[in-house]
Amino acid sequence: MCADRVSTAVRSRIMASIRGKDTKPELVIRSILHKRGLRFRLHRRDLPGKPDLVFPKHRAVLFVHGCFWHGHNCHLFSMPRSRRDFWQQKITRNCERDLEQRQTLIESGWRVATVWECALMGRSRLHVAEIGEYCAAWLKSEVAELDVRGREAEPL
Template identity: 75%
Template sequence: MCADRVTTAVRSRIMASIGSKDTKPELKLRSLLHRQGFRFRLHRKDLPGKPDLVFPRYRAVIFVHGCFWHGHDCHLFSMPKSRKEFWRQKIDRNRERDEVQRETLTNLGWRVATVWECALMGRSRLGIDKVGECCVAWLQSDEAALELRGREAEEAL
């Protein structure tokens, strides 16, 4: 086992404080889209996955995914050194759940976008203006899906 820099109690408190709503990347995107005149609902419980932003008028939803929690292949994700099996299983379950939710929403007639944290933050960020421009163009299109990733992840494709 690798030594942690903080005690188990402190680590537990840190992990418990990480929320799934109103994250910095989500707030940035919400603010920009609202300024652009888009109106949306937040975290609708009646939709699979409780999407971060729901645009009923466009029959579209946007998920803003944290790269760590959803196991994204970018510089913001690295598998923890301790309790490797626990974290591998947890992240794999998150990925599987994300896929099922996307498929279910699509089957219900919703268009689904995923904006990764690395598109908005970190050294590979596209920047909020570029992300906003892409989201606006997608919302106004008939495209079924959109995935926005940081520059490094895009270049690796």
């Protein structure tokens, strides 16, 4: 196992500075959907998982997930070498929570979409307009779920 290169206090400060909302990928998605005339609410606390975007008119929610934090199987994810057990447990629990929240939303009559970070950046990224088209078409449809990933795994 590899030791951390910074002190515990420095690592704690770095981790505390990582945003949970208004991330760059989220802002990109919000911008492209707003330009398409789609209106939404942000981070509704009364819904499981506080979805990043909520489309009440379409009874739909959209999550913008970071590939690392949500354990996505893509080129942007790699398990840290230090404190491997801690990270394995944390990421596994995040994935379990995502699944529970998604299921609760669907059972409550909401449709659920996820746009993964790898769809927006890295070698497998899609064109932003393409992501906007996927999301807009999904919102107008009756399809219950949408999963937008990078090119290595086409959207469902």
